[in-house]
Amino acid sequence: MRVQIPLIITFIVGIALIVAIFVPHDPFHxxxxxxxxxxxxxxxxxxxxxxxxxLKIHGNRIxxxxxxxxxxxxxVVGFLTMLIVGAFKIGGPPGLTGDVTAEGSWFKFxxxxxxxxxxxxxxxxxxxxVASASYRAFRAKTKxxxxxxxxxxxxxxGRTPLGHYMTGWLPQQLEFLHIPNLxxxxxxxxxxAGQRAIMIGIAxxxxxxxxxxxxxxxxxxxxxxxx
Amino acid sequence: xxEGKRDIVEVLKAIDRRIIFLLIALAxxxxxxxxxxxxxxxxxxxxxxxxxxxxLPPGSKVLISFDYGPSTVPENQPMAEAVARHVLHKDLKLYxxxxxxxxxxxxxxxxxxxxxxxxxxxxxxxxxxxxGYKAGNQGLIxxxxxxxxxxxxxDINGTGIGEFEMMRDVDNLTDMSLIICIGSGFxxxxxxxxxxxDPGDIPVAGGVTAVEAPLLYPYYPRQLLGLMGGLQxxxxxxxxxxxxxxxxxxxxxxxxxxxxxxxxxxxxxxxxVVVGNIAFFAERRRERRRKA
Amino acid sequence: xxxxxxxxxxxxxxxMIFSFLYKDNPFYKFAEHLFVGVSAAYWMVIGIWSTxxxxxxxxxxxxxxxxxxxxxEDAQPEYHFIIPAIFGILMLTRLVERIxxxxxxxxxxxxxxxxxxxxxxxxxxxxxxxxxxSMYPIIVKADGGFALGATISSxxxxxxxxxxxxxxxxSKEHTGAFGAASRLGIWFLMxxxxxxxxxxxxxxxxxxxxxxxxxxxxxxSIF
Numbered sequence: 001m002r003v004q005i006p007l008i009i010t011f012i013v014g015i016a017l018i019v020a021i022f023v024p025h026d027p028f029h030x031x032x033x034x035x036x037x038x039x040x041x042x043x044x045x046x047x048x049x050x051x052x053x054x055l056k057i058h059g060n061r062i063x064x065x066x067x068x069x070x071x072x073x074x075x076v077v078g079f080l081t082m083l084i085v086g087a088f089k090i091g092g093p094p095g096l097t098g099d100v101t102a103e104g105s106w107f108k109f110x111x112x113x114x115x116x117x118x119x120x121x122x123x124x125x126x127x128x129x130v131a132s133a134s135y136r137a138f139r140a141k142t143k144x145x146x147x148x149x150x151x152x153x154x155x156x157x158g159r160t161p162l163g164h165y166m167t168g169w170l171p172q173q174l175e176f177l178h179i180p181n182l183x184x185x186x187x188x189x190x191x192x193a194g195q196r197a198i199m200i201g202i203a204x205x206x207x208x209x210x211x212x213x214x215x216x217x218x219x220x221x222x223x224x225x226x227x
Numbered sequence: 228x229x230e231g232k233r234d235i236v237e238v239l240k241a242i243d244r245r246i247i248f249l250l251i252a253l254a255x256x257x258x259x260x261x262x263x264x265x266x267x268x269x270x271x272x273x274x275x276x277x278x279x280x281x282x283l284p285p286g287s288k289v290l291i292s293f294d295y296g297p298s299t300v301p302e303n304q305p306m307a308e309a310v311a312r313h314v315l316h317k318d319l320k321l322y323x324x325x326x327x328x329x330x331x332x333x334x335x336x337x338x339x340x341x342x343x344x345x346x347x348x349x350x351x352x353x354x355x356x357x358x359g360y361k362a363g364n365q366g367l368i369x370x371x372x373x374x375x376x377x378x379x380x381x382d383i384n385g386t387g388i389g390e391f392e393m394m395r396d397v398d399n400l401t402d403m404s405l406i407i408c409i410g411s412g413f414x415x416x417x418x419x420x421x422x423x424x425d426p427g428d429i430p431v432a433g434g435v436t437a438v439e440a441p442l443l444y445p446y447y448p449r450q451l452l453g454l455m456g457g458l459q460x461x462x463x464x465x466x467x468x469x470x471x472x473x474x475x476x477x478x479x480x481x482x483x484x485x486x487x488x489x490x491x492x493x494x495x496x497x498x499x500v501v502v503g504n505i506a507f508f509a510e511r512r513r514e515r516r517r518k519a
Numbered sequence: 520x521x522x523x524x525x526x527x528x529x530x531x532x533x534x535m536i537f538s539f540l541y542k543d544n545p546f547y548k549f550a551e552h553l554f555v556g557v558s559a560a561y562w563m564v565i566g567i568w569s570t571x572x573x574x575x576x577x578x579x580x581x582x583x584x585x586x587x588x589x590x591x592e593d594a595q596p597e598y599h600f601i602i603p604a605i606f607g608i609l610m611l612t613r614l615v616e617r618i619x620x621x622x623x624x625x626x627x628x629x630x631x632x633x634x635x636x637x638x639x640x641x642x643x644x645x646x647x648x649x650x651x652x653s654m655y656p657i658i659v660k661a662d663g664g665f666a667l668g669a670t671i672s673s674x675x676x677x678x679x680x681x682x683x684x685x686x687x688x689x690s691k692e693h694t695g696a697f698g699a700a701s702r703l704g705i706w707f708l709m710x711x712x713x714x715x716x717x718x719x720x721x722x723x724x725x726x727x728x729x730x731x732x733x734x735x736x737x738x739x740s741i742f
Binding site for chain 1: 600613629727
C-alpha cells in the first residue's frame with residue numbers, strides 16, 4: 001500500500017503520457033488530455049498544502065516560543081488576513097462574482113501594498129550585492145577568468161546604447177568590431193555553443209531520471225521506505 | 228612614494244561594502260533625476276518578433292502569456308505593453324492568459340495603460356480577451372495545447388467562454404498564429420517552446436528577464452522565432468515600434484527612458500571590476516617583491 | 520485615500536527591506552515575515568478562485584457555483600473529476616502525521632505526469648531539437664559568393680558545441696587531443712558564463728531602477 005501503489009500510479013501515468021505522443025489516438029490521447037487537467041487541479045491542492053504547512057510551522061514556533069517567534073505572529077496574521085479578504089472577495093465586485101484581483105478589492109489592496117513592494121524590493125537588493133561581488137570577487141587570475149571578464153564587459157557595454165556611441169564611427173569594413181555587433185555575435189555563437197552543450201547535458205539527465213522514476217528505479221520521493 | 232602606493236592599495240582593499248552600495252544607488256538615482264535618455268537601436272533577434280507581428284494578416288490570433296510577477300516588472304511590463312500595442316494596432320486578435328499566479332495583476336496594468344488609453348474602440352470579447360490564470364505550470368500548457376476550453380471554461384471574470392465571439396473558432400493552441408510568452412523563469416519561454424511550440428508547430432516568441440535570456444539562445448531561430456532579453460530587449464522593441472508608428476512615441480518609451488540609469492550603472496560596475504583588479508594585482512606584485 | 524494609504528504602506532515596506540543593506544534588523548525581519556505570510560495566502564486564494572472553483576467544483580457540483588460562475592443551465596456533473604479531487608485531498612493528508620503516507624499517492628501522480636511529459640518534451644526540444652539546430656552548413660555562401668564571416672561563425676558554433684560537450688564527458692580521461700578539445704570547451708563555457716554574468720548585472724540593475732522609480736513617485740506624491 002505504501003510503496004507498491006505509488007509505484008504503480010507513477011508507472012501508469014508516465015507510460016500513458018509517453019505512449020500518447022507516439023499513438024495520438026484514444027484512449028491515450030484522452031488520457032493525455034485528462035491527466036493534464038488532473039495535474040493542474042492537483043497543483044491547487046499543493047498551494048493549499050503550502051498554506052497549511054506554513055500555519056503548522058509558524059504555529060509551532062509561536063506555541064513553543066522558539067527563536068524569533070514574535071515574527072511568526074506577523075507571518076500568521078499576514079497569512080490569515082490575506083486569506084480571509086481573498087476567500088470572501090471583500091470589497092471589489094459585489095458578492096462572490098468577478099475577479100478576485102479586481103480594482104477596489106481588499107485583496108488587490110494588500111497585493112499592491114505588501115506583496116508587490118516586498119517582492120520587488122527584495123529582488124532589487126540583488127543589484128547591490130552584484131555590485132559588491134563585482135568589486136571583490138571578479139579577478140582576472142587565469143586565462144579563463146580573463147576570457148569571462150572580457151565577454152562580460154563586451155555584453156555590459158554592447159547591450160546598452162553606450163556601445164553605439166563608442167564604436168558607431170567605425171568604417172563598414174570594421175563593422176564586426178562595433179561593440180553591439182560583437183555582443184550579438186558573442187550571444188549568438190560562443191554563448192549559444194556553451195548553452196547548447198549545457199542544454200543537451202541537462203536534457204540527457206532529465207530523460208534518464210524520468211525513465212528511472214517511471215520504472216521505479218528512482219524511489220527517493222517515497223521517503224526512506226521505498227529503498 | 229612606495230608608502231603612498233601601498234596606502235592606496237590598502238584603502239581599495241578595505242572599502243566598506245556600504246560605500247559600494249551608495250555608489251550603485253547614485254548611479255541609478257542621478258540619471259533618473261536628470262532624465263538621462265539615449266537613443267536605442269534594435270537587434271536582429273528582437274526585430275524578428277516585430278517583423279512577425281507586422282507580417283500577420285488582420286484578424287490573426289496572438290496569445291500573450293503573462294508569466295512574471297512584481298519582482299521583474301521593470302523588465303517585463305514594457306515588453307508586454309509594446310507588443311500588445313503593436314498587436315492591437317495591426318488589428319490582430321489579442322488573447323491574454325497567465326501561467327504564473329502573479330500574471331493577472333500585470334494584465335490589469337496593461338489593460339489600463341494600453342487598451343483603455345490607446346485602443347478604447349477595441350471591444351472586449353471581439354478584439355481582445357483576458358483569460359486569466361490557471362494552475363498547473365507546464366501541465367496547463369500541455370492541457371490547452373489539446374483542449375483550450377477544457378481548462379478555460381470562463382474568462383477571468385467568470386463569464387462562460389462560449390459567450391465570446393473571438394473564442395468560437397478556438398479549440399486549442401494550434402489555432403494561434405503566434406504565442407508570445409513574457410516570462411521571468413519557470414514556467415516560461417522554455418516550457419512554451421517544449422510544450423506548445425515544438426509539439427504543436429506553433430510560432431513562439433519570448434520576452435524574458437536578462438538573467439534568463441542567454442539560456443534561451445539555443446532555441447533561436449528554429450524553435451524560438453525571436454527573443455527580447457531584459458530591459459534592453461524591451462527598449463529595442465519600443466524603438467522598432469516608435470520608429471514605424473511615431474504616434475506611440477509618448478506612450479511606448481518606458482524601457483527607453485530607463486536605459487539611461489541602466490547604462491550609467493553598467494559603467495559603474497565595470498569600474499568596480501577594474502578597480503578591484505588593479506588593487507588585486509598591485510597587492511600580488513607587492514607580495515612577490517616582498518618574497519623576493 | 521486608499522491609494523495614498525497603499526502608496527505609504529508600500530514605501531514603508533520598501534525602506535524596511537532596503538534597511539537590510541545596512542545590516543539585518545527587526546524592520547527587515549518584520550517585512551520579510553509579513554511577505555511570507557501574504558504571499559502564501561495569495562497563491563492559495565488565486566489557486567482556489569481561478570482553478571479549483573471553475574474547473575473542479577463547478578464540474579463536480581455545478582449548482583453550487585451558479586451564483587458566481589456563469590454555468591450553462593443544463594450543466595451536468597462530470598463524475599470523473601472525483602479522481603483529481605481524491606488525489607488532491609490525499610495530498611493534504613501530509614499535514615496529519617498519522618496518515619501522511621497517503622500523500623505519496625498524489626505525489627506519485629504528480630511525479631508520473633512530470634516524468635512522462637518531461638521525457639518526451641526534453642527529448643524533442645532540448646536533445647533532438649538541439650542536435651537538429653546545430654546542423655547548419657559549415658561553408659556559407661551568400662549572394663552567389665563565399666561569406667567569410669558567416670563561415671567562421673558556423674565553424675566556431677559547431678566546434679564550440681562539440682568541445683563543450685567533450686568537457687562534460689567524464690567517462691574518458693581528459694588527455695591528449697581529447698584533453699585539448701576539453702580545454703577549448705572550457706573557454707567556450709567561460710565566454711558563456713561571461714555573457715550570463717553581463718546579463719545578470721543588467722537584470723539586477725533594471726529591478727533596482729524600477730524600485731527607485733517607485734520611491735520617486737512616492738516622493739512626488741508628498742511634494
